[in-house]
Amino acid sequence: MKINEHPAQDPFQDPMIEDPILSRITLNLKQIMTDLRQLTRDNDVVAQILYGRALTLKEAADVWRCSDETVRKECKKVAAKRQPIGHKVANRWIVCRERLLDRIEQNEGPSARSIAERRINEMRLRSIAAAADRNPPTPAKR
Template sequence: MGRIITNLEQALADLELLESDHDVIGELLRGSALDLDEAADAWQRSDETVRKECEKAAAKKRWIGFKFKGRWIIGEKRLLNWIEQVDGLPARLAAESRLRKRAMQKAHRNQARCSPLQE
């Protein structure tokens, strides 16, 4: 029985690795990867708290982001899942709302930059 559990745990770890290979790249391409400040704003926590949570999650092999050149890049979906796990569904829904608002503001700024000048 212990051997079966060990094999299942290994299969789950392998699956999470495969999943992470695809979702982080996808989030980067979609523009939904977050830096510490953006994640902290969404979660209403300090950037130091978010950094510690990233490290805590990594220690548990439950990656919510990765460190690149000393900076954390955080997956939006993974952050939301972590928020729900730590603080519950209401906190996740509030964070989703803040992220939607951020995305709309970003789109509005991009649209304003690309609009033709009116005379």
């Protein structure tokens, strides 16, 4: 079939490519590239901070119930093994919440992870309440 004879019937085929298999592969690759770009944007350090998926060393230590120094050493240790739980930015560690929870589960089991998740939720609620106290709503003007 030539390109201009009639439009492709299959919505998963690229109408500009004659071979149906090649057409499907091309569209799948385009979708994969779109998904990868989104994944990259969602997993960068700024996105982690904005979406509450990043913790400071102190916050990570509070979640793990250990010292800041213990978390820092763990960050360095697992980074050397290419399994980072955080990123060092401007001489400060930013710890990925999910990776920290995974590490806690690996070291201490699923129940320890559940407890750590509860601590994170409590921390976030305290943070939201503190922000509300600092910025009380202003009365509507008439």
